[in-house]
Amino acid sequence: MKSHQFQIGSESYTVEWSSYKVKINGTVYKIRNLPIRRALWIPMEITLPIPNADVKLISGMVSMQLVVNGVNVQTGKPYEPIGKIPAWAYVAMVLDLTLILNGAIGALFAVIGIFMTARLTASSQMKNASKIVISFGYPILVWVFLFLFFFVAGMAATAASMGVLG
Numbered sequence: 001m002k003s004h005q006f007q008i009g010s011e012s013y014t015v016e017w018s019s020y021k022v023k024i025n026g027t028v029y030k031i032r033n034l035p036i037r038r039a040l041w042i043p044m045e046i047t048l049p050i051p052n053a054d055v056k057l058i059s060g061m062v063s064m065q066l067v068v069n070g071v072n073v074q075t076g077k078p079y080e081p082i083g084k085i086p087a088w089a090y091v092a093m094v095l096d097l098t099l100i101l102n103g104a105i106g107a108l109f110a111v112i113g114i115f116m117t118a119r120l121t122a123s124s125q126m127k128n129a130s131k132i133v134i135s136f137g138y139p140i141l142v143w144v145f146l147f148l149f150f151f152v153a154g155m156a157a158t159a160a161s162m163g164v165l166g
Contacts, residue, residue: 001016004073008052008069011052013025014026031057034046045058089118092117092139093114095113095139096114099139099146116135116138120135
């Protein structure tokens with residue numbers, strides 16, 4: 001479990017979290033029972049029941065971040081909440097979903113692409129043009145990579161079955 005200690009007014013809090021539960025000063029809460037803000041079906045912001053403060057767990061690609069009153073406690077930077085997802089992002093996410101046609105590897109790339117697009121739309125540090133290029137460029141580059149990978153693998157398998165390779 002990851003944990004962090006912080007103070008709000010005169011109250012001290014210890015928050016520990018794992019994939020499915022949060023412990024606040026010893027009281028255990030299941031994450032699925034807490035208020036969750038989702039982008040599509042992906043949980044993005046989990047509001048923690050701490051009085052007199054806005055405390056959230058923010059899901060990232062690999063780990064969760066703790067945000068207290070709008071400040072990420074790990075980095076000290078202000079947190080930008082996820083706004084309304086624009087229409088172009090939904091189109092990019094559908095393009096990411098087409099990667100599932102490549103099987104399990106494609107499904108993994110699709111999930112990464114959808115999550116990345118949802119996160120990019122929340123960023124105010126990037127211009128919209130950059131967000132659009134990255135969101136639409138990702139599935140195109142993955143399609144090219146997977147095509148080349150499977151093409152080379154198929155050629156190697158064919159050559160091996162013909163006895164061309166030692």
